[in-house]
Amino acid sequence: MSLTLRINGRDRQIDSDPDTPLLFVLRDELKLKGAKLGCGLEQCGACFVLADGEAVPSCVTPAAVFADKQVVTIEGLAERETGARVQRAFVDARAAQCGYCTAGMVVAATALLEAEPGADRDRARVALERNICRCGSHPRVLDAIEKAAKTT
Amino acid sequence: MNIQEYPLVSDWLRPDGDHLVIRSGKVELGQRITTALMRIVAEELTLPLAALRIEPVRTGVTPDEGVTSGSNSVVDSGGTLRLAAATLRARAMALAAERLAEGVADNAPDLRIADGRITDPASGRHVNLLKILADCGDALPVDPDAPPLPLADRAPAPSAPPLGLEEIVRGAYAFVQDLERPGMLHARVIRPPRRNGRLEAIDAEARAAMAERGLEIVQDGSFLAVAGPAEWDVIRGATRLARGCSWTPGADLDEGDYQDLLLNNPRTSVPVVDGMPQDAPVPPPFEAPDFEATFTRPYQLHGAMGPSAALAEWGKDGRLDLVTHSQGIYPLRQTIAESLGLEENAITISHAPGPGCYGHNGADDAAFEAVLIARALPGRPVLLKWTREDEHGWEPVAPAMVVRMAARLEGDRIAAYSAEAYSDTHRGRPRPGPDRAGPRRLLANTYREAPEEPFVATPNMTRHAGLHRNLDPIYKVGEKRMVKNLVHDLPLRSSAMRCLGAAVNTFAHEAFLDELAEAAGQDPLEFRRAHLEDPHALAVLDRLAEALADSPPAEGAARGIAYAQYKNRMTRVAAAVDLRVTEAAEPVLERILLVADAGRIVDPEGLREQLEGGALQGASWALVEELHWDRDGVIDRDWDSYPVLRFPQVPRMETLLIDRPDAPSVGAGEASPGPVIGAIANALYGATGMRMRRMPFTADRLMSMALAE
Structure with a gap:
């Protein structure tokens, strides 16, 4: 079961388990390390990304949940x-x-x-x-x- | 101390092509010390900031400047760099004089230096400073008397964003947590469920599950970790492995009110005179003082935004490479060497940025744990990250403190003044010392096979150190009595947090002074003025009064003020706080005003940032932070159970600086929290008529105090 995410305007094929929280896919697989792990509990905001324009934590929600969203990380924000x-x-x-x-x-x-x-x-x-x-x-x-x- | 061990200019400053490279042993903690040091060198040599580079801090390359702490970096490293730069400038001027004098009859040109050029105004000829620096030689000793550039010739570097900020806002600034190496493994530690638990067994299913997932188990006694190539797999693996572990319960931690423990446990007591602990009998308490009050702070966390991390690689040749956000890479190297029986020079430690630490947090412990894991997996770089639960639950916390005050007034003057502080050690850093003092202060060492005994602290006898920092009042009072009580057998491992004892001691002085002022029928500011002789202290208070004069607190708000000079010899800060208390008894900060004198200002914006940051951390300590524990260990393991100041609670903030270009520059990172805590307590009294002497000043505490009255 393969997952495609739209991140910073590009479709990215994801090899990680779709249950993996988005933050770990961003940092570990895609090497987008701008979003930080602060708590892993959605309590501190260090891992925020834009999902369809909304600021959301990425440290708990599985990557698969973002499949139909436009995700923008700090690395793509300047655009x-x-x-x-x-x-x-x-x-x-x-x-x-x-x-x-x-x-x-x-x-x-x-x-x-x-x-x-x-x-x-x-x-x-x-x-x-x-x-x-x-x-x-x-x-x-x-x-x-x-x-x-x-x-x- | 640094100039004796690193006597050459080239130990500190090295020309490299178009750049001059600065080698400082002080590390970047988010205080942007790198920017301040660059500005000092830039000013002394009239070079643009763009002509300077900072050498990454690494053992064997940059000087050993101990620990980056105590607001000492601008004085220590900055002072030496200024001397090194001034020495280099003098040498360059001499070389330039020779060159520019060639073929000129009058052989003593009166040279000028500006904008990185040395010019002979008579002939208009000039030489490029950077080019001539390369010819100054590697053997030039730092002249300890090298005069600084005359005031008239100084042109402070134009304000520029601090080093790293452009990368930070783009997410391109690499923290230790972000490092990557080919073949790198991620790691997590499995902690005992109770503080003193010991690992009994790991069941076969858990071991099989790890093997199936391709994860490595690393065990040394009761130190247990899991490592593997993908971080999320390792996190899940750690959870699975923890389920398969059985632990002995170990001894309970002492429970109870920290104030009772501090006042009743065994202790070592010494008098403090002029800020110095004395090896002498403790003077008796005042008989029947007119005023007595007790001020307390609970255990609190450094609470870094990101859990600690470290990257270690144990080479197949037996060499160890470690990247850490520790504040003291040389002491850490000595302690790791002692812990593992290694030669120090077989270890290279590099500093890389971490999340702001505000003192000794989990950084050193995580570094050593990464080393233990890497040792078991030689040839593979290992990036260990603590979890949020690790950081809250296992960092060496800021010790709880009690400060007992007593005084007598004669008329409107303080005739006798006693301050007695009680606390566990603020020195938990893994510095080497007698009796394996270094290894015993690394967390993992107390869990390994053949564990180290826990560290037992002795009183820190240096001036204004540890729990007696700022215990000696800055005010002129009659008879003085100060006592330092180092309390033993307390439940939690403690160490240095921003300000050490000064945060609580200053709170105690400043709140108590308001109580005395009221009893003397004096205005708090005038009462302070009457007990100060230092003209610079008076200037700071005058500036505060002036700034407050035409802006009374808003309707329904009250104002408190406070004053302190950090360590009684560094940055002077006067603070004013306006706040109101809601019907739900919630204190709401409306405004914080700071006036500060840090001597000659190196970087005005950087100085403001340090003072503001300190003020808000002080406000967070004063209003919300308290760490709870029980017999098992720390209870508060996340940001819900351990709340901190958030945006809606942040007041309007103004910072006024007094620049004294002819005075030495002093550090300011720890100068503002104490006065701000005091000013908040004093404003709360204005707002409620209640003296809050126990931090944090929460709505619950205000309510129960009101009900008790």
Whole structure:
């Protein structure tokens, strides 16, 4: 039983067991290592990817569940106008220290601004509730999202 | 210490074609120290940042600078690099003078250095600094008195994104967790169900299941791991193998209130004078002090975003290669060598970035466990990753602490002041020492065949170290009494977390000071001012007062302030916190304002990031974090049972910096948490009229305190 996933705009033939959580297929088989394993429990946001434009954790849900979805990882985000804008804004705001949570944050921020281009700081605060950061970069992440929203 | 062992400029700085390569022994933990060090060298040599490179930190290549900790990197590595760069500049100027003087009658040109060029203004001739650096030779010793570039000639490097950030936002920054090697195996450890459990047996079905799946079992006593080529298979394999293991229960951990354990367990007590523990009798407590209060912090986690990992390969030639996110690769190398009876130089350890650690977390333990697995599978690189459950359940945690304060007032001045701290050790790092102190502090060593006895700590007698960091108040008070109590036989393995004792000691001082100010009928800020003589401390407080003057707390919010100087000699931070308390007793932070003096500023944005990050980690400790345990071990094994500060709880944050270009630069990564915790406690008193002396200040605790009153 072979699985095909559409990832970053390309169809990818997957050899892993379709029950394998998407994150392990991305990282181990496809060598897309931008999404991180933070908890494996859908509690921290480090493994977020876009699935049909929505920011979702990839560490538990089996890859097969994503078969009919457009999956975009942090590596493919720059090809979306909003994604590139968010990435730029994160750099300008210096919105990361260690950077382990950043891919998930950039994905979550992109999903937010694609759905709500004018989202403000308070909206961003709520939208990123599922993303943990331990270095305390939160205010700068909010700065970045605010700036990315204003530069549409 | 680094300059004695690495006396040559070429130990630190090496020209390489179009670049100057910086060799520091300090590692990147997300604090972007690499960027700060580059800026120091760039400024001293007037070179653009693009002309500099950082050598990856590796044993045998970069200097041994011990452990990257204690906010010491800017002072230690930065200080030496500045001297090395200044030495190199002086040498380059001398060489340039010779060259530019050739054929010129006046043989002492008055040279200028700027933008990486040495110019003779008289003739307009110049030489490229990078080219001439290559001729400065490898044998040039670092001049410990090399004068820094005069203030007038300094041009701070333009603000640029820190090293690595562009890669981070694209998902292209490689953490240890992301490494790949040809033929690499993934690995997971199977932990005992109880902290002191010992492996009795692995049943035949589990062994057969591993063989069927192509997975390797690695066992050394009660240390048990599984390895295989595909990560998900290994994760499932570990679950299957765990089902087939039987363990002895082992001794229970002591249960109870950590405060009772800290105050009642056996302890070693020493007085502390001027920040230094003394080998002397402990002075008696004050008789009938006017004020007494006890402040506490529970066990807390470093709680890195990513579980620890390490990549190890045991070569067929017996050489060991290890990639780790440890904060101290040289001490780790010594300890691994001692643990396994190896020659140190048979081991190469490279540092690669990990998730922010905030102190000694599972990094070193994971590194050694990867080595044990690789040793059993020679010739195969092994990438071991801890799980979230491993990290929460087995990292060396931040010790619980109790600080007892007592004081007497005379008028509106503090006439007598006592601070007594109780805690387990903050020194769990696997540093070599007498009595196998290194090996005994690596987790796996206490589970192997012929296990090491658990480490027994002795008091750290260095100035402002361990649990007595910032125990000595920065304030001028009458009679002083400080006591350090290292408490023994506590249930959880503990080690260094950001600030060590300073987080709790500063909380205690700053909350207690507000209590005394109130009793003296004084404004908290004025009361602090009256007990400070240091003009730079007063300047920081003045700046805070000025910034607060025209922005009173919002309707329904209260304000608290606090002040501290880290280790009483590093970065000065004044903090103000505005918060309100909801009807459900939930504290809500509205604003944190920091004013900081870190001497001469190396990287203003980097400095702000460190202070802000510290402030929010301090807020998380103060408001939500508490680790629970029972007789089996740590209970909280995920982010639901161990909550941390999240986006909706993050306040508005402002950071004001005072730059003193003529003062030495000091580190700031640990300067803000203590004052922020104190300011939160003080604001909560303003909001509720209740003194919160026990961290974390949760709604439950506020409620039960209100009901008790």
